[in-house]
Amino acid sequence: MSDMITADLVDLDLSADTKEAASRALAQRMAALGRVTDLDGFLADVAAREAQMPTGLDGGIGIPHCRSAHVTEPTLAFGRSAAGIDFGAADGPADLIFLIAAPAGADDAHLTILSSLARQLMNSEFTDALRAVGDPARAAALIRGDEPPATATGPSTTPTTATGPTTATTAAPFTTAAEDGAEDSVAASVAASTDAATDTTTPTSTPATETAAAGTAGDAADVNAGADGGAGRPFRIVAVTSCPTGIAHTYMAAEALENAGREAGVDVVVETQGSAGFTRLDPAVIAAADGVILAHDVAVREKERFAGKPTVDTGVKAAINRPAALIAEVREKAARGEVTPASGRPGGTPVERAGEPGEGYGTKLRKWLMSGVSYMVPFVAAGGLLIALGFAIGGYRINEAKPVTEVFDWGQADSWGALLFQIGAVAFEFLIPVLAGYIAYGMADRPGLVPGFVGGMIAFDINAGFLGGLAAGLIAGGVVMAIQKVTIPPVLRGIMPVVVIPLLSSMVVGFLMLVVIGKPIAEAQKAMTDWLEGLSGANAVLLGVLLGLMMCFDLGGPINKVAYTFATAGISVAAPSDSAMKIMAAVMAAGMVPPLGMALATTLRRKLFTPAERENGKAAWVLGASFISEGAIPFAAADPLRVIPASMAGGAVTGALAMTFGSTLRAPHGGVWVTFLIGKPFLYLLAIAAGTAVTAGLVILLKGLRRPAPGTETAPAADGPAAPAAEPRQPVAA
Missing domain, CATH: 3.40.930.10 (Mannitol-specific EII; Chain A)
Known part of the structure; x- marks a missing residue:
């Protein structure tokens, strides 16, 4: 300063x-x-x-x-x-x-x-x-900081860095004299994780921890009286601090906990989840901790990391006002053996869960891509429905209307149609940037957003389309991850996530997209569009079969999303081609079939399904009609070997018929509720009805091949007794 x-x-x-x-x-x-x-x-x-x-x-x-x-x-x-x-x-x-x-x-x-x-x-x-x-x-x-306070700070105090957000860890790394084999690796692990942090954690040794490490029995006993973490070492605490603005209270709470820990002879390592982003505590540090303090006024990101340990969960101001009391409380919980239960499932958003340690590259890549798609889909749905309504109200030439900022008549339907169309067109312009931005976010957290959005907008401007957005997002995330691995001076760490990383990564991504790979991707996108335009006859029918199979294979999972994203990318322009609208129609029709088929099957042959499945069948009518493929998941979870093949068969029939009939669809969502926006609507509904009948008939046939035991009212829904197997699976439907 x-x-x-x-x-x-x-x-x-x-x-x-x-x-x-x-x-x-x-x-x-x-x-x-x-x-x-x-x-x-x-x-x-x-x-x-x-x-x-x-x-x-x-x-x-x-x-x-x-x-x-x-x-x-x-x-x-x-x-x-x-x-x-x-x-x-x-x-x-x-x-x-x-x-x-x-x-x-x-x-x-x-x-x-x-x-x-x-x-x-x-x-x-x-x-x-x-x-x-x-x-x-x-x-x-x-x-x-040019003049120290009148009373000098003691030798055990670690000064904070005045040039940026820091987390000065005043306790030694989580090691003890009894852990000779693991000491170096854990210490290196702590150092590696904290040195790379935006909010730097600088481990130092206090006299208390040095005494314990030296193995002086008397002194160690004094240090650890009432707080021994085992093996003659201080009690170990990991903490997270965060506040709504992620600035003042976040760092004050961290400092207070560290100071209180030093005074109590307790090792405290703090993860500050501030506005500049956060760097996760090393898993080895968390694993070695005896207790956890979560001092926060906003949700703790990746909270599941701390499950299974004694935990104090409180507001951030509590850590500022009474840090010693919080430390005492977590030590008491540890003495009583109180721990937070492991939830068994990861928390947070898909983006926050992306790239966890131990996952294979393929799993990480799928999560990164799906994070971008999940954020893009709401833009697709809102923009597509608005554009479709604009055409429905204003006619097929509404895309040629003048901007409503220049001409708008409150009493004219055409003006309202133009308004809806132009709002939807604006929403569609965000598709590629949002896709790229959140792929990069999934890879590199918030620092990846700027280069991701920049690369996505470039892809949009040069007509690189969906493929360009994917490439831009992956490149942006990779560049940011590479920059984050570079060792930098502590003085620069505070500005890295908000100045240096966005600047350098945007330059690299922009150069690659504009000069190196952007044009080839745009040409590939154009070639694919031309190929779709030329589809007719048997080729179009085969494409409909393939899309139908993909939509019904995993019922809303990655393969389903690939087919759906492929279709929506084709209509995400102001004037989509006829082929693109046929593909969208085939995809939505096929996606409606699995829940509708299960609903019909539970209506026709109730005895083949458990009471819980019969109840799910009632809801599946509405879910299927609304194009929510996930409505069939409860049935697939209970009996995948019969339900999934039957669903895929019905979806393939519907996709093929929709392409054969030449039905078109401008809206990316809506199910039967947007029938008035569909080209050749009666034939379209016929295709859905045919696929539904195939799915229902096939699943009834497959289930009927396995006869129930004599005297059993309800036949099993899967291999083995029906009631014990099906009822526990019912929560899957939720």
């Missing part, structure tokens, strides 16, 4: 009596130095940030802050109030007020100032010195 605060930005006798007045007084000092260009505009931005959440912190501290277009450079102003000013803290008014201003878009500066200041504020010597200092120049030097 060498040039962010000067003596001119310090007011040791702040006379304001409200937070608005205090912010104005400090902002006027910024304006006098030319760092704020519009005082009222800047104060409006400060007030808007304050309205989101009070910026008062316990301990008599207020930190109003914002990013604003009216700020020319990152700036920090400090005021000291004798009477105290209410900033919304639970323990009363604040006497130390820090106004932080950052230029719009300068996330790196904003995060750097806030996180560094937050850590310093947890040092009582620092705040005591600010309350006692009598010279503005000395106060500014204290805040910059």
Whole structure:
């Protein structure tokens, strides 16, 4: 903070009596130095940030802050109030007020100032010195770090880095003298994970842990009294801190826990899930921990990593206000043997679960691709339905209408049709960028978003289409992952995720897409489009069969999504070809068949199904009619060898008939509810009915081949007794 605060930005006798007045007084000092260009505009931005959440912190501290277009450079102003000013803290008014201003878009500066200041504020010597200092120049030097507090920090304290968000781990890595074989590997593991972190974790040894490692029995006993983690070592805690803004409270809580751990002779390693992203704690560190503290006001990402350990789950301010109590609580839980249950299933979104350690490359690749598709599908559905409604209301030439910003008549149906069409067209323009952006997100977390979106937009601009989006997303994620592996100086770590990584990765991705691979991909996309345009007769029918089989194989899984994405990519333009709309029609029709076939089968031959399956059959009518293939999953889970082949057969028949009849569809979703948007709707419904009948007939035949035991009312739904096997599977339907 060498040039962010000067003596001119310090007011040791702040006379304001409200937070608005205090912010104005400090902002006027910024304006006098030319760092704020519009005082009222800047104060409006400060007030808007304050309205989101009070910026008062316990301990008599207020930190109003914002990013604003009216700020020319990152700036920090400090005021000291004798009477105290209410900033919304639970323990009363604040006497130390820090106004932080950052230029719009300068996330790196904003995060750097806030996180560094937050850590310093947890040092009582620092705040005591600010309350006692009598010279503005000395106060500014204290805040910059140019002058240490009057009372020097003890030798066991690890100073925090003032140049970026840090997590100073004051306890030794999780090793003991009794773990000679694993000590080096675990220590290296901790170092590797923390050195690569955006929020750096710097392990150091405290006297307590050094004593334990040295094996001095008496001292070790003192250190571990009431807190022994076993084998004569300190108790070990891993913690996660996070807050809604991911800035001040996140890092203050981390600092408080680390300080309290040091005082209690406990090893504490903290993962700060802040606005600059987060780096996961090394699995070896988590595995070695004796307890967990989750101090958060937003959901902890990948929380399942900590299952099976004694856990204290609380708000982030609790870690700031009473860290020692939290440490004592988790130690008590460990002594009682209380642990959080393992859920048996991963948490978080598919993107957050992508690329877990131990997975094969093929599994990771599938997750990355599916993460992009899952975020793209809502844009497809919304945009496609809006475009289809625009055609339905305004006619087939509605795509030639003038922009509604120039011509719009409230009483004309054509104007409303044009409005819906143009909104849908805008939504469709996001498809490729969103696909690429979230593939990169699945690979590299938030730093991958910028190059992913940039590469996706380039793919859209050069007509590289769906294939270009896939390539851009994978390249962007790979480039970011490569950059993240480079060892960088600690001073740069705070700005890496918000400046350096987006800048370098966007340059690389842009160069590759524009100069190297973009044109060949665009040509391949055009060749595929021309091939589809030329499909007719037997070729078109075979394509319909293939798409029908894919839609019904895994009922909403990856193969189903490949077929669906292939179809939606063809109609994701303002004027899709007739062949593309036929493919979309075949895909949606085939996807409706599995649940409709199961519903019909449970209606015709009830005794072949369990009571639970008969109930699912009632819901399957609606799910199938709405193009939700997942409605057949309960049946497939209970009896896959009969249900899946029957579903695929029906889907293949429907896909082939839809292509033969030449039905077209502009909407990417909707089922029978968008029949009025379908070309040749009666033949289209006939194709669905035929496939439904094939699926129902085949599944009844296959189930009927295995006769129930004499006197059994309900035949089994799978190999083995029906009731015990089917009922436990019922939750699958949920």
